[in-house]
Amino acid sequence: MSRSASAGGGLLAGLALVSFVVSRLSPEVVAAACPLGQDLLRPERSVCALALGGLWVSLAIGVCAGALATVAGLGVAACARLLGGAPEALLMRGVEAVFSLPDVLMVMVLQLAAEAFAEAHPRWGVGGFSRMVLSLALVTWAGPARMFRDRLETLGRQEFVSAARALGGSSVHVMRLHLWPGLRGFVLAVFLSRLPAAVLAESTVSFLGVASMEPMSLGRYLGTSYSALIYEGGSRIVLPAWGLLVLLVLGASLAARPASVRTR
Amino acid sequence: MLVPLVALASYFLMAVLPLAADDDAKRQVSPELAASYRRDLGLGERWGFLRPWQKLARGERLGTSAQGVTGEELLRKLAGSLAVGGLSLALALTWAGLYALALARRSGRRLASLGALVPALAFGTPVFIPALLLAPLVVERGHFLPELAAAFVMSLWPGVFLGGILAEALELERARDYVRTARGKGAGPARVLGLHVLPNVLPSLLDALAPVATALLAGSFVAERVFGLPYFGQLYVLAVVHKQIAVVAVATTLFAAVLVSVTSVVELARVAAGAAR
Numbered sequence: 001m002s003r004s005a006s007a008g009g010g011l012l013a014g015l016a017l018v019s020f021v022v023s024r025l026s027p028e029v030v031a032a033a034c035p036l037g038q039d040l041l042r043p044e045r046s047v048c049a050l051a052l053g054g055l056w057v058s059l060a061i062g063v064c065a066g067a068l069a070t071v072a073g074l075g076v077a078a079c080a081r082l083l084g085g086a087p088e089a090l091l092m093r094g095v096e097a098v099f100s101l102p103d104v105l106m107v108m109v110l111q112l113a114a115e116a117f118a119e120a121h122p123r124w125g126v127g128g129f130s131r132m133v134l135s136l137a138l139v140t141w142a143g144p145a146r147m148f149r150d151r152l153e154t155l156g157r158q159e160f161v162s163a164a165r166a167l168g169g170s171s172v173h174v175m176r177l178h179l180w181p182g183l184r185g186f187v188l189a190v191f192l193s194r195l196p197a198a199v200l201a202e203s204t205v206s207f208l209g210v211a212s213m214e215p216m217s218l219g220r221y222l223g224t225s226y227s228a229l230i231y232e233g234g235s236r237i238v239l240p241a242w243g244l245l246v247l248l249v250l251g252a253s254l255a256a257r258p259a260s261v262r263t264r
Numbered sequence: 265m266l267v268p269l270v271a272l273a274s275y276f277l278m279a280v281l282p283l284a285a286d287d288d289a290k291r292q293v294s295p296e297l298a299a300s301y302r303r304d305l306g307l308g309e310r311w312g313f314l315r316p317w318q319k320l321a322r323g324e325r326l327g328t329s330a331q332g333v334t335g336e337e338l339l340r341k342l343a344g345s346l347a348v349g350g351l352s353l354a355l356a357l358t359w360a361g362l363y364a365l366a367l368a369r370r371s372g373r374r375l376a377s378l379g380a381l382v383p384a385l386a387f388g389t390p391v392f393i394p395a396l397l398l399a400p401l402v403v404e405r406g407h408f409l410p411e412l413a414a415a416f417v418m419s420l421w422p423g424v425f426l427g428g429i430l431a432e433a434l435e436l437e438r439a440r441d442y443v444r445t446a447r448g449k450g451a452g453p454a455r456v457l458g459l460h461v462l463p464n465v466l467p468s469l470l471d472a473l474a475p476v477a478t479a480l481l482a483g484s485f486v487a488e489r490v491f492g493l494p495y496f497g498q499l500y501v502l503a504v505v506h507k508q509i510a511v512v513a514v515a516t517t518l519f520a521a522v523l524v525s526v527t528s529v530v531e532l533a534r535v536a537a538g539a540a541r
């Protein structure tokens with residue numbers, strides 16, 4: 001593993017570990033030791049506990065939504081390549097239509113629809129966390145689908161794949177035995193690129209007050225306090241959240257870089 | 265194709281779900297609000313999905329109470345958002361030029377470290393972070409115009425994104441033979457850059473404008489909310505929060521139409537730039 005991947009992976013693992021420990025295992029210890037003081041609207045909670053607790057929720061949403069979007073994109077790309085010809089072209093036109101939709105706006109619309117559905121059918125409705133994960137995955141799978149389809153097409157032009165086909169290997173056999181090994185590193189790179197994108201989209205939608213999630217994510221934490229943050233003293237609360245988001249994006253981009261370079 | 269698709273999808277999504285429960289007790293909205301939804305969305309009527317547009321064309325108010333909007337107000341708010349977005353795009357292009365210039369003047373090692381850190385910093389900064397940091401100066405002290413502050417915070421990530429693309433394209437073009445030939449014939453660096461390199465870099469920049477337009481319009485939702493600008497983004501967010509579903513259906517379609525228009529203009533500019541080369 002390269003130094004950049006180790007640094008990125010270590011950064012992501014460190015953020016996950018610290019946020020989990022702070023938010024779940026020892027919030028009292030952190031509250032006593034937090035140099036940033038108490039929150040403006042929730043004086044019983046420290047800024048450190050709220051920011052790191054929010055990061056844990058954001059990270060969990062990002063991992064779940066990123067993984068779902070990656071798996072869905074991979075499934076659609078594999079189906080498209082297996083179908084081939086006109087059905088593939090038609091399917092990919094649909095993928096491009098979904099890809100062109102603005103993600104924040106669509107997540108807001110889906111959140112509104114899902115909340116309304118959950119209110120009308122409490123038995124069938126899902127919780128705020130699952131609603132957000134599903135909305136993000138539904139909106140962001142098209143990007144990975146396009147990338148996987150292009151990658152599969154490139155791999156499919158290799159000589160060993162042509163040889164396997166000439167020897168009578170079926171499409172599924174070629175996909176499973178010859179294309180998948182060359183795709184694994186790329187799948188990881190795509191997932192790592194989706195992770196910060198999902199976290200940032202979730203943060204923006206939650207900041208706007210559209211998603212109702214408990215415990216709060218980073219965006220929702222800042223969004224619920226924004227009427228107090230727009231006056232003096234708000235930077236004490238905004239800066240740690242910003243730092244955590246930047247570290248998350250830096251970790252994911254460093255970790256993804258060798259995987260994407262290796263698979264070129 | 266995208267605009268009618270979004271129009272129908274958002275209409276049916278908005279129309280069916282909130283009224284899906286069989287009886288009023290299960291439904292979490294009051295009977296008056298449910299009746300207003302039905303009226304605004306033309307549910308159960310032939311060509312009912314055109315009802316919100318018909319109401320807007322007649323100058324009637326769509327939605328309920330203070331969160332409702334007329335067609336004229338909607339267009340005025342959209343114009344406000346587009347003006348802020350246009351200003352933001354101009355700022356983003358300025359930052360892009362400065363960033364590309366800074367990258368071009370750095371040595372290889374420094375460039376590599378900048379290449380990882382600055383994009384991560386820009387991408388990891390959602391619009392609400394600089395907006396909240398700048399808000400005390402705008403809201404409390406009134407030092408800057410809210411519109412200018414909104415355009416500034418929206419332009420940061422697009423500026424770095426476009427700057428990275430511009431720097432890469434510039435580096436690629438400056439290594440080509442025609443640049444050496446032009447320099448060999450005695451053309452100065454500014455003339456080579458303006459006459460030969462920039463026209464060849466323009467298509468890469470134009471290709472990146474469509475995702476930037478999406479990011480700017482999405483960023484306007486947040487910036488308008490934080491700085492209290494009464495434009496389209498603020499209207500959209502309030503309509504979603506207050507479940508003004510007819511307004512959401514119409515605004516979503518308008519938003520898609522704006523994006524399609526921007527993409528078409530960029531495509532035309534791309535064709536024009538290609539023809540001029």
